[in-house]
Amino acid sequence: MTSYRRWTLRTENTSYTVRLSADGPWAELDAWGPLGVEHGPSALDWSRRTHFITPADAAPAEYLPYGLRPFTGAELVAARPGEERGVWWDFDGAEEGEGTLRLAFTDAVLGLRTVLCYETVPDTDVILRWTELTGMEELRLERFDSAAVNIPVTGAARLTYLAGQWSQEFQRTQLDLSRGTFSMSSLQGVPGHAYAPWLAVQDSDAEAAYGVALEWPGNWHITAEAEPGGAVRVRAGRVPHEGAVRLVPGDTLVTPRLACAFSPDGLDGLSRVWHRYERHLAGARLHRPRKVLYNSWEATGFDVDAAGQLELAKAAADIGVELFVVDDGWFTGRADDTGGLGDWYPDPAAFPQGFDRFVEDVRALDLDFGLWIEPEAVSPKSRLYAEHPDWVYRIGDRPARLVRNQLLLDLGRTDVQDFVIGTLDRLLTAYDISYLKWDMNRPPTERGRPGTERADRLDLDAGHVTGYLRVLDHLRAAHPAVTVEGCAGGGGRIDHATLARTDVVWPSDNTAPLDRLSIQYGFLHAHAPHVMSSWVTDAPGVFDPRPRSLAFRFVNAMCGVLGIGADLRAWTGEQQAEAARWIARYKEVRQIIHEGEARLLGTPEDSTCGVQYDAPDAGTTVVAALSTGRLDGAPLVPGRPDRLRLRGLDPDARYRDNAAGTTYSGVHLLHYGVPFSWSAHHDAELVVLTRQ
Ligand code: GLA
Numbered sequence: 001m002t003s004y005r006r007w008t009l010r011t012e013n014t015s016y017t018v019r020l021s022a023d024g025p026w027a028e029l030d031a032w033g034p035l036g037v038e039h040g041p042s043a044l045d046w047s048r049r050t051h052f053i054t055p056a057d058a059a060p061a062e063y064l065p066y067g068l069r070p071f072t073g074a075e076l077v078a079a080r081p082g083e084e085r086g087v088w089w090d091f092d093g094a095e096e097g098e099g100t101l102r103l104a105f106t107d108a109v110l111g112l113r114t115v116l117c118y119e120t121v122p123d124t125d126v127i128l129r130w131t132e133l134t135g136m137e138e139l140r141l142e143r144f145d146s147a148a149v150n151i152p153v154t155g156a157a158r159l160t161y162l163a164g165q166w167s168q169e170f171q172r173t174q175l176d177l178s179r180g181t182f183s184m185s186s187l188q189g190v191p192g193h194a195y196a197p198w199l200a201v202q203d204s205d206a207e208a209a210y211g212v213a214l215e216w217p218g219n220w221h222i223t224a225e226a227e228p229g230g231a232v233r234v235r236a237g238r239v240p241h242e243g244a245v246r247l248v249p250g251d252t253l254v255t256p257r258l259a260c261a262f263s264p265d266g267l268d269g270l271s272r273v274w275h276r277y278e279r280h281l282a283g284a285r286l287h288r289p290r291k292v293l294y295n296s297w298e299a300t301g302f303d304v305d306a307a308g309q310l311e312l313a314k315a316a317a318d319i320g321v322e323l324f325v326v327d328d329g330w331f332t333g334r335a336d337d338t339g340g341l342g343d344w345y346p347d348p349a350a351f352p353q354g355f356d357r358f359v360e361d362v363r364a365l366d367l368d369f370g371l372w373i374e375p376e377a378v379s380p381k382s383r384l385y386a387e388h389p390d391w392v393y394r395i396g397d398r399p400a401r402l403v404r405n406q407l408l409l410d411l412g413r414t415d416v417q418d419f420v421i422g423t424l425d426r427l428l429t430a431y432d433i434s435y436l437k438w439d440m441n442r443p444p445t446e447r448g449r450p451g452t453e454r455a456d457r458l459d460l461d462a463g464h465v466t467g468y469l470r471v472l473d474h475l476r477a478a479h480p481a482v483t484v485e486g487c488a489g490g491g492g493r494i495d496h497a498t499l500a501r502t503d504v505v506w507p508s509d510n511t512a513p514l515d516r517l518s519i520q521y522g523f524l525h526a527h528a529p530h531v532m533s534s535w536v537t538d539a540p541g542v543f544d545p546r547p548r549s550l551a552f553r554f555v556n557a558m559c560g561v562l563g564i565g566a567d568l569r570a571w572t573g574e575q576q577a578e579a580a581r582w583i584a585r586y587k588e589v590r591q592i593i594h595e596g597e598a599r600l601l602g603t604p605e606d607s608t609c610g611v612q613y614d615a616p617d618a619g620t621t622v623v624a625a626l627s628t629g630r631l632d633g634a635p636l637v638p639g640r641p642d643r644l645r646l647r648g649l650d651p652d653a654r655y656r657d658n659a660a661g662t663t664y665s666g667v668h669l670l671h672y673g674v675p676f677s678w679s680a681h682h683d684a685e686l687v688v689l690t691r692q
Helices: 266-287 306-318 355-364 383-387 414-430 460-478 513-526 550-558 573-595 666-671
Strands: 006-010 014-020 027-034 076-079 090-097 100-107 112-120 126-135 139-144 147-152 157-163 171-177 181-186 195-203 209-214 220-227 231-238 245-247 252-254 258-263 293-295 323-326 368-373 435-438 483-486 533-536 561-564 597-601 608-614 620-627 642-644 654-657 662-665 674-676 684-691
Touching: 006 100, 006 112, 014 100, 027 147, 027 258, 076 126, 126 139, 126 147, 126 245, 126 266, 139 231, 147 195, 147 209, 147 258, 157 181, 157 220, 157 513, 171 513, 181 195, 195 220, 195 231, 195 266, 195 513, 209 220, 209 231, 209 266, 258 266, 266 513, 266 573, 266 597, 293 306, 306 323, 306 355, 306 573, 323 435, 355 368, 368 414, 414 460, 460 483, 513 550, 513 597, 513 608, 533 550, 550 561, 550 573, 550 620, 550 684, 561 573, 573 608, 573 620, 573 684, 608 642, 620 642, 620 674, 654 666, 662 666
Parallel strands: 293 323, 293 561, 323 368, 368 435, 435 483, 533 561
Antiparallel strands: 006 014, 014 027, 076 139, 090 100, 100 112, 112 126, 126 252, 126 258, 139 245, 147 231, 157 171, 157 195, 181 220, 195 209, 209 258, 220 231, 597 608, 608 620, 620 684, 642 674, 654 662, 654 684
16 A cells, blocks of 8 residues: 555544655645545545556646646646746645645756645635745746645536626536536636636535635636546636736745635535635624615616705615615716716715715715725726826727726726725715725726836736735725625626625626526525625516516515615605515524525525525524426415425424414424415515524
């Protein structure tokens, strides 16, 4: 039996064992799964009896440079400028700490030191992995992934990912990979609408689920490759805009972190690992109640003025809303989407008595006040652009392309970062603002920095990310009381770096009830309820005319952080009273929704689906149940209610639904489920069960 040098990292329920290969100078995975899984022959060992498949081909390597391994993909492609690519390194020592591991490899010829870094995250089943690259000489790095993870599969690997486009983000999508490569990426300077930087992998006939998520709000890729030895190898990392980055002698390049998660309980269990991780990212801010907001965008569009906004604010306060957010259209030159961006001063014509007076009037309704801003954007008509045309991405003297009639500021420049910080400080100091919605509606197209001599030495993607994170970090430090909502034309920039610095994110501009259900269903696989901003808007929606009741829209939005975006001025007294009742019920259970354990019940393809939330002390269970209106399921059986089976309850306990006056045994709820009698007028319910 071969003996290896091995190291084991342990999380609450999982272990991850890395060993030094006996066959080649690399680290490889020995075992990853439930605690103790490392005791026994590695499931990733191959028989070594196959001609032509060498150990190098089949090794479950943790990180491979191009040149060391014959066939499948490498994580690191490095060369001296103008010379051949390739790294041949030697193991140079391990450092183990409390929940940490660092494995170093050096290439004496290139003068490159590569350190594979591991860190467990307390109270979660997440291990963070990243790589640090230090050069003694100038090097060109064409690829510098964060990490690779190996998952043994018996046949095909079942890949689950979240794909879509604007207004259809987070559609849960699956494929079986038995040969070849599956790759997702964004070159849009933001994670993008097409794919979330998140992937789940399962052996296609097994339950256990492995997941990765890349903490990088810029260009990225995640690539899964079927390996000859019967494993799938997932590589993930940045994709530099310039095609390569320059490693300056003596400098260390630190890659983004790749969060690696495991659950024995399938995708549902895996989602809870991610939820817990995101609660960890929120830290103490998790326990700050997320206020019920009203956002005026869908009601007034660009037609913003004090009188109209106050009318909405009054109606919102009357039904129990706690926070009023003025979206796009409040600043000078913003009559439509062709102007204004960059000149962040309230429009005096819209707020004739002054913006401070307007904010005071909103506050006098006992509402907090919030504001939308798109700090990286600039309109060609703006004063900012006239003063600083060089602040915008552009290739040389060529005209810059307009997207949504706007340009993008080069946030990698410190003067641009300082302008954005100065703008936010000014607004947050001048007015009583406690909520900021940070939008970004225009990904970079051409990305040049005019006046740069060696453009190939720039790293514009990392520059923009660094600027963005610097401003968000400043907001946290200088304005800790301000709640920050992250948005990018809907869900275009949602990743763990953003989530660590914001309180909520906006998953999609699509708020139509059934469309939203499917977006939220995908979103909750990767992200926690406490970050999922969701509004009740008017039906039929802008995008999806399928009618749903007001109750459905409330229960759907309550699955995360409830907001209202409907035109309340047009609502009847009856609708307003119903809304007030829903908001009051939500306030009673929101702590459980945001801080408890969530389970996805069924899918939007089923006739009934929902989310179950269990309070941390397990005394209360909240079930948000939604009828999709499909008539091919159980509701067709006349008189027999549809049912949602709950999970994770104590079979021996009794649970009481006080509102309905029903008591269930735990085993009944687990075996049969909660009954729902749907009709055209009754398509959603919120059930609160108290353990007796
Ligand atoms: C983006 C956002 C919307 C809204 C508009 C305003 O599309 O996603 O919520 O703020 O911009 O222009």
